[in-house]
Amino acid sequence: MIRHRNLVALSRSVLCLLFYGEVSAFTGCQKSILTVRHVASCPTDAKSWGEAAKKLNCDSVTQNCALSLGLNTQKHRFQYHCLVNSHRNATVEVCALNRLILGFCAEFDITAAVVQENYNADCKTHNPPCPKFYDSAEAYKYQSCYELVRAQGKPRTQKLARDPAPKSYRLRSSSNSLIGSSLMLTLSTVILFLF
Template sequence: MNNVHLLMGYVLLLMQLSQGISRYCQEAVDSAESVRSCPTSKEEWEIAAWKKNCSKIASQQNCSSAEKFQYHCVLNGYRNETLEVCAPSRIIFGHCVEFNLQGGVIQEQYSSPCNDTFPRCDKHYSSSTAYKYPNCYQLVSLSGIIYSKTTMKYHETSTTDESHSREFQIIVGITAGFSFAVCICACIIRVIRYKTKAHREAPINEMGGSICVSLVESNKARGLSD
């Protein structure tokens, strides 16, 4: 079962890389707003998404298809604020999700891997369903952050090490592609070996059958002569 999940993860990652979902999106950066908290249920999420009205700019951006350009409420790169943002949704692998301002992209919060205790999240999930994993929101530290009663436009100049994030994504993509290719090659080799083995055993079985028939006929002949 673990191998199946791993293979599915590789396939999903390759699909994302091929679609260019991990690229910078200016429209997403412009839409980012700091909020006190994020929705923790589907109903709250839908209400917040309606208020944010990402569909208004979904048809005007070229970061992804309009269908994938969705409402998000996630951690920021520093893990000290939650942000509402309209951005291309993507598959997240085993981490809480963040919106990285410098990268202009929804991605894994690499300092927040999920586990069986805290924070909890699935091995892979859509970033647009982050409300299912409220543990991730609890990671936010409010120390030193002053909030107004209403949301404010977010213009932080982030110094998050985006280059490390990009390098990590590239390494993961290459590793995933290589591993997937190895799996395919291993399957092909096993099939070839199986067919070769079956082909070799067939003449031996036929020879054994012929020998048995010859022995039976010989015994019959001896019986008649006696």
């Protein structure tokens, strides 16, 4: 009986590890940085999102980010995003790999060149709430997430290669990418400990 429970727990742990690895444990695509444009606001619906995507023309950017990271190219596409930056002081349009966001507002970390969750913005509590899982390329559906920038004051609109944020902010935002690695290491240790 105990052996069966351990096997069930191990199976669940492995599934969580595989799922989390597919969702979160990839690094950024440096080609994304070349496409960053600061904008006053992001599209509010599918039609305006599509129009903005055509203008940015992510298909014209030569890259192989998903392949080089070993990701499924059908699930992870290099495509248009309009998100809050990781410093919450601007909205940016960017071509980036889409990914599954886990119930938080999506943000783009320019330093790490990655779309990620903003763990300080749980949008499941917003009105309307975001679901537990959503595609980062559908962030326009969760307009309350853009309030993070509006709450900081007037957003910047100039085009910058990188955010001129203090080093402490860069370390905080880059640490979100490290959370996935830490969690995966912890889960691996737990699995090994069970046997």
